[in-house]
Amino acid sequence: MIESAITLGDFVAFGSYLMLLTWPTAAIAWIINLIQRGQVSLKRIQDILDTPPMITDQADVKTALSLTKPPKIEVKNLCFKIQNEAPILKGISFTIQPGHTLGIFGPTGSGKTVLSRVLARLESVPQNTLFIDDIDILKWPLKAYREGLSYVPQESFLFSDTIAQNVAFYQPESKSVQSEAVEMASQNASIEYDIHRFPKNYDTLVGEKGVILSGGQKNRLALSRALYKPHFILILDDILSAVDHKTETKLIQNLFKNKGQTTSVLISHRVSALTHCDQILVLEEGHITDSGTHQSLLEKEGIYKHTWQYQKLENTHE
Amino acid sequence: MNNIQQDKDYLIRYWQYLKKYKRLLSVSLILIPCITGFHLVQPYLLKVGIDDYITQGNLTGLSRVALFFGMAVVGEFICRALQSFLFQYVGQKTISTLRVDLFRHVSHLSSSYFDKTPKGIITSRLTSDVESLNESFSSGLVTLVGDVLTLIGILVFMSILSLKLTLVTVVFVPPLILIINFFRVKLRFYYTAIRVTVGKITASLQEQLQGVEIVQLFSRESKNYHHFKDLNKAYRKAVLGSVYFDALLYSIVEAMSSIVIAVMLWYGFAQHLNSAITIGVLVAFIDYIQKFFQPLKELSTKFAVLQQALAALEKIFGTFDIQEHIPSGSLTLPDSKGHMIFKEVSFAYPGHEDKPILKNVSLELNVGSVTALVGPTGSGKTTVGRLMSHLYTGYSGHILLDNHPIQDLDLAFLRSQIAHVSQDIQLFSGSIAFNITMGNPKVSTEAAIDAAKRVQAHDFIQKFPDGYDTVLTHQGGALSLGQAQLISFARALACPSPIILLDEATANVDSLSERLIQKATELIFSQKTVLVIAHRLSTIQKADHIYAMKDGEILEEGSHKALMAKDGFYAKLFQLQFSHL
Numbered sequence: 001m002i003e004s005a006i007t008l009g010d011f012v013a014f015g016s017y018l019m020l021l022t023w024p025t026a027a028i029a030w031i032i033n034l035i036q037r038g039q040v041s042l043k044r045i046q047d048i049l050d051t052p053p054m055i056t057d058q059a060d061v062k063t064a065l066s067l068t069k070p071p072k073i074e075v076k077n078l079c080f081k082i083q084n085e086a087p088i089l090k091g092i093s094f095t096i097q098p099g100h101t102l103g104i105f106g107p108t109g110s111g112k113t114v115l116s117r118v119l120a121r122l123e124s125v126p127q128n129t130l131f132i133d134d135i136d137i138l139k140w141p142l143k144a145y146r147e148g149l150s151y152v153p154q155e156s157f158l159f160s161d162t163i164a165q166n167v168a169f170y171q172p173e174s175k176s177v178q179s180e181a182v183e184m185a186s187q188n189a190s191i192e193y194d195i196h197r198f199p200k201n202y203d204t205l206v207g208e209k210g211v212i213l214s215g216g217q218k219n220r221l222a223l224s225r226a227l228y229k230p231h232f233i234l235i236l237d238d239i240l241s242a243v244d245h246k247t248e249t250k251l252i253q254n255l256f257k258n259k260g261q262t263t264s265v266l267i268s269h270r271v272s273a274l275t276h277c278d279q280i281l282v283l284e285e286g287h288i289t290d291s292g293t294h295q296s297l298l299e300k301e302g303i304y305k306h307t308w309q310y311q312k313l314e315n316t317h318e
Numbered sequence: 319m320n321n322i323q324q325d326k327d328y329l330i331r332y333w334q335y336l337k338k339y340k341r342l343l344s345v346s347l348i349l350i351p352c353i354t355g356f357h358l359v360q361p362y363l364l365k366v367g368i369d370d371y372i373t374q375g376n377l378t379g380l381s382r383v384a385l386f387f388g389m390a391v392v393g394e395f396i397c398r399a400l401q402s403f404l405f406q407y408v409g410q411k412t413i414s415t416l417r418v419d420l421f422r423h424v425s426h427l428s429s430s431y432f433d434k435t436p437k438g439i440i441t442s443r444l445t446s447d448v449e450s451l452n453e454s455f456s457s458g459l460v461t462l463v464g465d466v467l468t469l470i471g472i473l474v475f476m477s478i479l480s481l482k483l484t485l486v487t488v489v490f491v492p493p494l495i496l497i498i499n500f501f502r503v504k505l506r507f508y509y510t511a512i513r514v515t516v517g518k519i520t521a522s523l524q525e526q527l528q529g530v531e532i533v534q535l536f537s538r539e540s541k542n543y544h545h546f547k548d549l550n551k552a553y554r555k556a557v558l559g560s561v562y563f564d565a566l567l568y569s570i571v572e573a574m575s576s577i578v579i580a581v582m583l584w585y586g587f588a589q590h591l592n593s594a595i596t597i598g599v600l601v602a603f604i605d606y607i608q609k610f611f612q613p614l615k616e617l618s619t620k621f622a623v624l625q626q627a628l629a630a631l632e633k634i635f636g637t638f639d640i641q642e643h644i645p646s647g648s649l650t651l652p653d654s655k656g657h658m659i660f661k662e663v664s665f666a667y668p669g670h671e672d673k674p675i676l677k678n679v680s681l682e683l684n685v686g687s688v689t690a691l692v693g694p695t696g697s698g699k700t701t702v703g704r705l706m707s708h709l710y711t712g713y714s715g716h717i718l719l720d721n722h723p724i725q726d727l728d729l730a731f732l733r734s735q736i737a738h739v740s741q742d743i744q745l746f747s748g749s750i751a752f753n754i755t756m757g758n759p760k761v762s763t764e765a766a767i768d769a770a771k772r773v774q775a776h777d778f779i780q781k782f783p784d785g786y787d788t789v790l791t792h793q794g795g796a797l798s799l800g801q802a803q804l805i806s807f808a809r810a811l812a813c814p815s816p817i818i819l820l821d822e823a824t825a826n827v828d829s830l831s832e833r834l835i836q837k838a839t840e841l842i843f844s845q846k847t848v849l850v851i852a853h854r855l856s857t858i859q860k861a862d863h864i865y866a867m868k869d870g871e872i873l874e875e876g877s878h879k880a881l882m883a884k885d886g887f888y889a890k891l892f893q894l895q896f897s898h899l
Contacts, residue, residue, distance in 0.1 A: 008372070012601050015364070019608075086781075107828035108800030109778055122531055147537055154799050154826070157529045160521075170536045194696055199672060215741045215822065216695025229536060238799075241825045246694060246891070269800070269828035307829045 055124045055142065062139050067132075067148025070099040070232045070263040073119070074131040080118060088114045090286040096279070099260040103277030104267045105304055110283045112267045113154055116237045119265060120151040150231035154238045156222030158213075163195055164202040166221060170229035181228055188254045189224035190247050191217065216247065223251070234264040240273045252276060271308045280304070328631040331638075332451075335416055339408040346404035347463070349397045354467045356394035358475055361605035363387045365479065369598030413452040416634065420444055423638055429709040430668045431642040438521040443637050446516070447630045454627030462620045465613035472610045479599045479606075486585055487607060490578050494571070494614065501567040506625055508560035513629070515553040522549060568615065575611035579604050644711050646729035654720050654735055656816035656847035658683040658706065663715035665705060675701050676713070677870045682863075683817070688848040690858035692891065693867035699851045700741060703819050706849070707736050737810035739823040743802045750779055751786040754808045761812045769812035772838035774831045775804040800826040807835070811842060818843070821851040836860070864888065 006014070073096040080089040088111045096102045106112050117123045118130065121142060130137040132145065158166050167185055168177040182202065186192040194217050198204040206213060206221070213221065219239045226234065234255075240248045255264070256276050266277060274280050275294045282290040282297070282304050290302050297304040336343060363383055371380040421444060476484040526533060526542055533542055586600040665676040675698045683689045691699045704710055705717060708724050717724045724732055745753050754769060755761040767786070770776045778801060782788040790797065797805070803826045810818055824832045852858050859878045866874040866881065866888040873887045881888040 008368070008597065011372075012604075108804065108826070108831055109798045113798055120535065122535075143537065146535055149535070151535050153531065157532055159525055159529060169532070169538065171538070171541055197673070199670070214696045214700060215825075225532075225536070238826065269826075271829075303830065310829055310833055 055121060057142050058138055060139065061141050062135070063141055065135065065140050066144040067232045070261060071133040071148075072096065072098050072131075073102075073233070073263055073265075074134070076129055076131065078118070078125065078129040080114060080123065080125065082123075088286050089118070092286075092288055094279075094281055094288065094291065096263055096265070098263055100278040101256070101259070101264040101266060101276070103274035103280035104265065104283055105269065105271070105274055105280055105307075106283030107269065107303065109285075111286045112269075112283055113237055115283070116151070116235050116265060116267055119233075120149060120235055121145060122151075148231055149233040149235070150226035150229050151235045152219075152222050152226045152237060152239050156218045156239075158206050158218060158221060160205070162200075162203050162205055163198070163221065166206060167202075167224045167228050169225050182224075185224040185228035188227050188257075189220045190250045190254065191220040191224055194220070220247070220251075232262055234262045235267075236265070237267045238269070240268055240270065248273060269307075271304065324632070325628050328628070328635045331635055332631055335412045336408065338415075339411060342404050342408050346401045346408070349401040349404075350464045351467055353394055353397045353401065353464060354471050356390045356397065357468065357609070358471045358606075359390050360387060360394075361602040361609070362475055362479075363390065364605060365596075365598035365602035367598070368601055369596045373597065409452045413448055416451075417444060417448045420448070420634060420637060426643045427640060428642050428644045428711065429704065430712075431640060433667065434669060438524045439517070442517060442520060443633060447633045450626055451630040451634065454623045454630070461616060462624065465617050465620065468613045469610065472606050476603065476606050476610075479602060480589075480595050482589070483582065483586060483595070483599075483603050486581065487578060487603075487610070490574065491614075494574055497570060498567065498614070498617070501563050504563045505560055505567075508556050508563065509626060510629075511556035512553065512560065513626075515549060515556055519546075519549050519553060522546065571611055571615040575608060578607050578611075582607060644708050644729060645725070647724075647726040648728055649722060649726045650728050650731040651720055651722065654816055655685040656683070656735060657685050657720050658817065658847065658849075659716070659718040659721075660702070660705075661716040661718070663705065663713050663717060665701060665710070665713040667710070668712065675870050676705075678715070679867075679870070679872055680715075681865050681872065681875070683847050683849055684862070685816075685847050686844055687862040688843055688850060688858075688860070690850045690852065690861035690864045691867060692852055692858060692864060692888070694891075697867045698870040699867055700821055703738065703740075703821050703849065703851060706817075706819065707738060708732055735815050736817045736819055737813040737815040738819045739803075739807050739810045739821060741822045741825070743799070743806050745790055745797075745802055745805060747789075747791060749784075749787045749789050750782075750805060753790060753805050754786075754812050756809060756813075758813065760814055765812045766808070769808040770805075772811055772835065772842070773804045773807045774834050774838075775801065775808055800828070803827060804831075811839065815846075817847045817849070819849050819851075823850075866891065 075092055075094050078089055078092040079087055080092075081087040092115065094102070104112050104115060114123065118125055121137065125137060127138055128136060132140055137145070159169070164177055164179065164182050167182045171177070179202070183192065186195055186202075195201055195204070223236070223239055226236075236255075240251065252273060255266075266274060268274055271294075277294070280292060280294060280297055281288050282302065284303060290297060290300060290304060292300075298308060299305075363386055367380055367383040367387070370376070371383060424440060424444070473484065473488075476487065522545070526546070533539060582600075582603055586595065586603060589595045590597055590600055660679050660681045663676055663679045664674055666672075666674040679698075679702065681689070681691075681702075691702060693699055705713055706724075708717075708727075708729060711725075719727060719732065719735065751763065751766055754766040755763075763786075767776065770779055770786075779786055779788070803823065807820075807823050810820070810823075824835065827835070850858050850861060858864060862877070864876065864878060864881060865872050868887065874881055874884065876884070882892065
């Protein structure tokens with residue numbers, strides 16, 4: 001400018017433009033950093049989105065199917081293992097007639113829970129192994145099948161909400177909690193007495209912020225949740241081991257009250273819970289080693305009879 | 319007032335953590351005025367360059383000023399980089415100490431705290447709250463000091479150059495402050511909303527994922543989807559709200575600064591024509607005005623960041639203030655055999671004082687004998703076990719170990735005396751061997767294997783390809799519930815504690831294994847003090863002494879024979895149990 005090549009105004013404007021340039025230059029480095037971070041995150045999200053559901057409807061699913069009555073359940077030569085681990089179920093076959101109750105008895109680690117999870121379609125099964133009303137389970141729409149099924153897992157999980165909301169967890173679209181049905185379900189699960197002793201009865205909070213429930217109470221609440229949901233198949237995985245005997249007797253009475261209206265599977269390692277079942281399977285190390293009614297099993301030598309004798313012995317020991 | 323006092327209190331406590339890095343901190347604080355100085359001298363040099371050299375046509379002089387200008391730019395760069403690094407360094411160091419301290423504090427809290435505090439909240443205290451404190455510390459506090467210094471510095475430089483022009487600029491400040499304050503209130507509202515909804519989203523996600531199978535089985539996917547969608551929408555709204563006001567504020571301040579510059583050009587040029595100021599002063603002033611509005615805008619957002627820091631401080635030190643840990647005594651009894659007495663103990667869980675769970679419970683656990691506690695579910699059996707281990711406090715009556723109240727005992731000592739197999743099985747990520755020994759150097763591998771054999775777990779453990787080195791993942795993973803229970807039973811047997819507390823220890827185990835376990839543990843039990851809690855009576859008939867509980871009270875006690883002969887509550891329980899067989 002001193003040499004009159006530019007004016008003073010040019011110089012000031014140039015300076016200002018130069019200042020404006022600095023920020024974008026610095027920002028480029030920052031943005032490159034951001035883009036890289038974004039790419040990593042995007043990939044991780046994409047990985048989850050790309051994971052196909054293990055259990056899902058296949059292409060040839062019969063969409064019109066739904067459970068409207070207690071079905072026949074048939075298992076044919078079922079073998080099951082989780083990924084590359086040793087097989088858990090080996091060549092399991094049995095049939096439950098509509099409305100009948102199947103008892104599954106077996107020692108610790110024999111595969112009872114896995115079998116119940118297979119029946120609840122929480123595990124995927126190969127073709128031609130599980131049939132509901134003579135139709136392969138893989139042809140049943142997952143949603144329709146689960147809609148007609150109630151399942152109580154061994155370890156009960158409750159949500160941080162009121163007791164009423166937990167019992168009425170099954171809420172089809174636009175339906176609200178039906179308090180009569182909630183009370184009915186609690187009665188049948190023998191938890192009603194306990195609920196009435198809580199400070200706010202059915203509005204008592206459970207879970208992380210709520211009352212402290214004993215193991216047996218949690219189990220029975222989970223049972224009432226399953227009973228509240230309309231169902232034609234009921235699967236109970238060893239929920240009686242955490243309740244006292246008086247409650248167990250009452251529960252079994254309640255469960256068999258509406259016999260014939262559901263096809264049920266009752267899992268237990270306690271003989272006393274299974275005496276009323278139409279048919280009992282004895283499961284040992286993934287095999288069915290015996291089956292029959294309570295009476296017929298007592299006539300054979302085996303783990304079922306031995307367990308029963310042990311308990312009986314203990315009884316007369318006194 | 320009280321709030322301010324509290325904030326001050328938290329800041330003082332935070333200072334305790336920062337204090338360790340006083341030297342680094344003071345270095346970086348000294349750097350702030352340096353940065354401001356280098357930053358503000360630049361327009362002044364510009365003025366000198368124009369007035370003294372450019373208009374005079376002095377090229378050599380101009381080169382010298384340009385050199386100074388360059389040095390100022392480089393100086394600013396170096397100081398800024400150094401200062402930013404130092405602050406991040408101190409911030410990260412402090413935060414990591416703070417987090418470890420907080421973790422230690424939380425892990426010592428009593429069960430009553432965990433009963434009522436969702437785990438999601440505790441997790442967010444240890445992660446996002448601590449992180450947010452760090453962010454606001456390094457970006458907020460530092461620049462806040464820098465900004466204030468810059469503002470003051472600019473005013474000083476401007477006043478030196480021209481008092482009149484300075485006054486013209488300052489006129490615009492009060493309305494700007496009003497505007498900024500309005501936005502501050504709005505932004506604070508949205509920032510709070512963001513934090514609250516993030517907390518809700520985390521808590522909801524955690525629970526829905528834990529209970530995902532139940533959700534699927536009960537066809538709740540769509541309802542939960544809508545619930546989550548609503549939460550997500552609330553979050554999006556809060557974020558967009560803050561972005562909206564932030565963007566608006568940014569533009570308004572930007573526009574203001576342009577207006578002031580325009581006014582300055584018009585007014586300043588008039589002044590220049592009157593020869594009141596030189597052209598260099600005018601150019602420098604325009605530069606200063608640009609530099610003046612920047613920190614002013616920053617201050618408003620920094621204020622919000624500071625609010626966040628205070629909120630995080632409050633949450634963090636509020637958690638430190640929770641003194642819900644069980645006070646530990648100092649007494650240890652090295653030769654304790656585990657003789658335990660409950661004398662008229664009554665107890666209600668905190669928050670449920672209207673519903674006492676134990677009423678006047680008296681019982682005695684003798685050395686070398688098995689005591690059993692039976693009763694229906696919900697009768698308070700598990701609570702007796704929890705009080706024994708001093709997991710809760712606030713009971714009335716006395717609990718004595720070898721005639722010493724357990725309050726007088728060192729807590730770690732007391733708990734090391736009791737091997738507890740609880741109803742809720744807890745396995746940790748690690749090998750099976752680790753899950754039995756729990757890393758206790760007093761438990762040898764042989765002892766662990768012996769314990770596993772006694773609880774009939776050895777066989778199935780051996781069947782795993784890696785045997786005892788099989789690594790368990792999430793809550794047992796490959797193990798069935800019964801097997802997991804056996805491992806936690808083995809853990810208690812292998813532990814050298816004199817007292818063994820079995821709370822439904824074999825509830826998920828089949829009867830035949832149970833009988834084998836009973837035989838295998840007889841010898842061990844005869845040397846220890848054992849409390850068996852059960853609702854299944856087959857397991858406790860051989861107990862030396864039985865207490866029968868109902869609704870928090872002990873109704874009957876005695877041996878199995880004596881109680882059967884009495885034909886009371888216990889006999890009724892017993893008959894019911896075996897009526898089917």
